[in-house]
Amino acid sequence: MSFNIVVLAKQVPDTRNVGKDAMKADGTVNRAALSAIYNPEDLNALEQALRLKSTIEGAQVHVLTMGPARAAEIIRESMYRGADGGYLLSGREFAGSDTLATSYALAAAIRKINKVDIIICGRQAIDGDTAQVGPQIAEKLGLPQITYAEEILDFSKREITVKRRLERGVEVVKGALPMVITVNGSAANCRPRHAKLTLKYKNAKTVSERQASSTDYTDLYETHPYLNILEWGASDIEHEPQWLGLSGSPTKVKQIESVVFTAKESKRLTPADGEIEELIKELIANHTIG
Amino acid sequence: MNNIFVYLEIEDGIVADVSLELLTKGRTLADKQQCKLEAVAAGYQLDKIGEQVFPYGVDTLYLADDKRLSPYTTLPHTSILVNLFKEEKPQIALMGATSIGRDLGPRVSSALFSGLTADCTALEIGTYEDKKAGKVYDDLLYQIRPAFGGNIVATIVNPDCRPQMATVREGVMKKEIRNAKHVGKTVKLDVSNYVSDTDFVIEVIERHMEKSKVNLKAAPIIVAGGYGMGSAENFKMLYDLAAVLGGEVGASRAAVDSGMAEHERQIGQTGTTVRPKLYIACGISGQIQHIAGMQDSSMIIAINSDPDAPINTIADYVITGTVEDVIPKMIKYYKKNSK
Ligand SMILES: Cc1cc2nc3c(=O)[nH]c(=O)nc-3n(C[C@H](O)[C@H](O)[C@H](O)COP(=O)(O)OP(=O)(O)OC[C@H]3O[C@@H](n4cnc5c(N)ncnc54)[C@H](O)[C@@H]3O)c2cc1C
Ligand SMILES: Nc1ncnc2c1ncn2[C@@H]1O[C@H](COP(=O)(O)O)[C@@H](O)[C@H]1O
Numbered sequence: 001m002s003f004n005i006v007v008l009a010k011q012v013p014d015t016r017n018v019g020k021d022a023m024k025a026d027g028t029v030n031r032a033a034l035s036a037i038y039n040p041e042d043l044n045a046l047e048q049a050l051r052l053k054s055t056i057e058g059a060q061v062h063v064l065t066m067g068p069a070r071a072a073e074i075i076r077e078s079m080y081r082g083a084d085g086g087y088l089l090s091g092r093e094f095a096g097s098d099t100l101a102t103s104y105a106l107a108a109a110i111r112k113i114n115k116v117d118i119i120i121c122g123r124q125a126i127d128g129d130t131a132q133v134g135p136q137i138a139e140k141l142g143l144p145q146i147t148y149a150e151e152i153l154d155f156s157k158r159e160i161t162v163k164r165r166l167e168r169g170v171e172v173v174k175g176a177l178p179m180v181i182t183v184n185g186s187a188a189n190c191r192p193r194h195a196k197l198t199l200k201y202k203n204a205k206t207v208s209e210r211q212a213s214s215t216d217y218t219d220l221y222e223t224h225p226y227l228n229i230l231e232w233g234a235s236d237i238e239h240e241p242q243w244l245g246l247s248g249s250p251t252k253v254k255q256i257e258s259v260v261f262t263a264k265e266s267k268r269l270t271p272a273d274g275e276i277e278e279l280i281k282e283l284i285a286n287h288t289i290g
Numbered sequence: 291m292n293n294i295f296v297y298l299e300i301e302d303g304i305v306a307d308v309s310l311e312l313l314t315k316g317r318t319l320a321d322k323q324q325c326k327l328e329a330v331a332a333g334y335q336l337d338k339i340g341e342q343v344f345p346y347g348v349d350t351l352y353l354a355d356d357k358r359l360s361p362y363t364t365l366p367h368t369s370i371l372v373n374l375f376k377e378e379k380p381q382i383a384l385m386g387a388t389s390i391g392r393d394l395g396p397r398v399s400s401a402l403f404s405g406l407t408a409d410c411t412a413l414e415i416g417t418y419e420d421k422k423a424g425k426v427y428d429d430l431l432y433q434i435r436p437a438f439g440g441n442i443v444a445t446i447v448n449p450d451c452r453p454q455m456a457t458v459r460e461g462v463m464k465k466e467i468r469n470a471k472h473v474g475k476t477v478k479l480d481v482s483n484y485v486s487d488t489d490f491v492i493e494v495i496e497r498h499m500e501k502s503k504v505n506l507k508a509a510p511i512i513v514a515g516g517y518g519m520g521s522a523e524n525f526k527m528l529y530d531l532a533a534v535l536g537g538e539v540g541a542s543r544a545a546v547d548s549g550m551a552e553h554e555r556q557i558g559q560t561g562t563t564v565r566p567k568l569y570i571a572c573g574i575s576g577q578i579q580h581i582a583g584m585q586d587s588s589m590i591i592a593i594n595s596d597p598d599a600p601i602n603t604i605a606d607y608v609i610t611g612t613v614e615d616v617i618p619k620m621i622k623y624y625k626k627n628s629k
Contacts, residue, residue: 013438015438098405099396099406100399100400100403100405100406103400127438128408128437129408129409129560130396130408130409131392131396131408132392132395132396132399132406132408133396134396135364135393135394135395135396135397135400136396136397136399136400137400138397139368139396139397139400139401140400144364144365144491144492145364145393145397146492147364147389147392147393148389148393161495164389166389166499167388167389168389168499168500168501168502169497169498169499169500170496170497170498171361171494171496171497171498172494172495172496172497173363173492173493173494173495174492174493174495175491175492175493176491249405250403250404250405250448250449250450250451251405251406251407251433251446251447251448252418252420252446252447252448252449253444253445253446254418254432254445254446254447255444255445256437256442256443256444256445257442257443257444257445258442258443263603263604264590264603264604264605264606266592266602266603266605266606266607266608267606267607267608268608268610269607269608269609269610270609270610270611271609271610271611271612271615271616271619273619273623275609276609276616276619276620276623277619277623277626277627279591279607279609280620280623280624280627281623281627283568284624284627284628288567288568288588288589289511289535289536289568289624289628290624290628
C-alpha cells in the first residue's frame, strides 16, 4: 500500500533572535542580518510525519516548500532527519505572496504531487505568526482540517485520531483521510539529524543549485536519482496567473513603522527605606493602591 | 448588505469576552461607517445569546441553532459563515484570535478569496492610495498589527476584496456596554440551507476545557516578574506583594520559559494584553514584545538593577535596585501605612 505524506515547511528569518542590527535606520527590516532557519513548528510537523511513516508500511514523506533557491536547504535538512525527498516551488511569479496567494500556489503544487493522503503543516510560521496557510490550503483542496495537533493518538484504516492542544484545554478528534493537519509547538520535538542520512543526502540538490555550483556531478545525479530535489516553477503547476504573487494577494501593506515608545517623564528612586516608604504613602494617598 | 459582522464564540452558552470586545469595537466602526453591526452565533440552544449581546449595540443577530453545531468543528461553522457572507456581503468581518477564530478565519477567507489579517492590535478606518494603479480607496479598514517578532508595526488593508477580515486577541480591545436596554433584531437561520452532511466529518471524541484560574485582564494591580527574579523561590515574593496589594501576578516570557511562572500568566505580544491601574515590573528588561502587552497601564513602576533597562523609559517610577532588596520593603511599608 502506498501512503503519501506531504509536510509543508518554510524557511524563515530567525525573528526570535532579533539583534540590534536587525532594523535598518529607515525602520525597515534588515533581512540580511537574520539567519534563515527551519520554521520551528514545521519541525514538529515533520516529526509527526516521520512517526506516521514508521507505523504505516510503504509510507513516504516528502517536504514541500515555497521560497527562494536557498530554501532547498529545508528539504535537505528534512532528508537528514528521515524524509524521502521534497519539492521546491520557486520563481519570481510567487514574489510578494500573502498567505492566500501562498496557499493557492501550495495547493496547486499538492494537486500536482497527486494522491496525497495527508498534509502536515506547522501551526504557524514565525515570520508572520499568522497560522493561516494550513487552513487556507485545506479549503482550497476541499479537505477537512485538524489544527493545533499535539499528538497523533491512533491511525487505522484511513481514520486518524488526534489530540489538539487549545488555549484553554485539550480536545481529541477523529476524522477520515485525506486531510490537513497543523501541528503545535507543544508536540514532540523533531528527531536530530541522522549521521548516515546526512552523508547520504549531503549532495542532494535542485537543478539551479547544480547549475550554480562549479563542479559537474552529472553522473552522480544520474546514478543516484534520490539526490535530485525536484524544483518547480509557476509553469509546472496548474494555475491562473492572477492568483499568484502580488496580484493574488488581497492584503496590501499600507505602512510599516518601527516600534518606538515615547519615553515618559519618570521619577527615579533608590531602594533606600525612606524612598520606598514615601512611594508607598503616595500610592495610598492617590488611591492607586489600598 | 455592507455591514460589519462579528462571529460570536460560545462556550457553555456564554459568549466569550473576546467576542464582546469585538462587538464594542465593531459598534464604533459601524457608527463611523454608518452601517449596521451584525453578529452571528452558531451552536446549540442559543436562546440566551441575544440578551448577552444586544446591550453591546448589535442591530441584527443571526442564530444558527442546531445540535450538530456544538461543540465547534471547522467545516459546518465555515459553511455557515461563507454562505451567510455570500448573502449579506459584509464589508468587515471580525473574530477572536483564539483557537477557534484562527481555525475558522483562514478557512472562510480562503473560500471567499478575501484577505485576513491575524492578531490585530488596532482597527481603524482610513483611506488608501494605490499609487501604481492610480486609485484612491476611502473608508478601508486599517488592520494594524505587530510583525517581525514585534519589531515593526504594519498597517494592512484589503482594497478590493470583501469582507475585510481580521482577528484580534482577547483583551486587546475594551468591552463596553452601549445601551443595556437595546434589543436588536434576531434572524433564525435554517441550518440545513447552510451546511451539508459532509461537513460533519470530524468527530469530537473528548473535550476538556478549563476555566482560566488567572484573570489578568480584570486585575486592577499587576505585579509582574521577569527573568531577573532569578528563581522560582524568589518569584514567590511577587505572590506576597500581589496578595497584600490585592493584585494578580504576571510574568514575562523569559520567566515563563524558564519555568518560574505558568504560561497563562504571560503578558505581552504572545500572551495577554493588560491595562491595569498599576503595573509593577520586577526584573523585566522591557523588550518590545513585553511592552506591547502592558504599555497602556495607568501607572508603571519598574524595579530593575540596571539603570538603563528599556522598561525604565516607559515607567512612571524607576527604582534602581535588586528585587530581593526592594520587594520586601514594599510589602513592609504597605503593611505599615495601610489602614
Ligand atoms: C515573536 C516573539 C514574541 C514574544 N512575545 C513575548 C511576550 O508576549 N511577552 C514577553 O514578555 N516576551 C515576549 N517575547 C520575548 C522578549 O523578546 C524578551 O525576550 C522577554 O520579554 C525578556 O524577558 P525578561 O525581561 O524577563 O528577561 P531579560 O531580558 O533577561 O531581563 C531580565 C531583567 O532583569 C534585570 N535583573 C536581573 N537581576 C535582577 C535583580 N536581582 N533585581 C532586579 N532586576 C534584575 C536585568 O537587568 C534585566 O533587565 C517574545 C519574543 C518574540 C521573538
Ligand atoms: N512558503 C511556504 N512553504 C511551505 N510551507 C509553508 C509556506 N508558508 C507557510 N507554510 C506552512 O504553513 C504553516 C503556517 O504558516 P503561516 O500561515 O505563514 O503562519 C507553516 O508552519 C508551514 O507549514
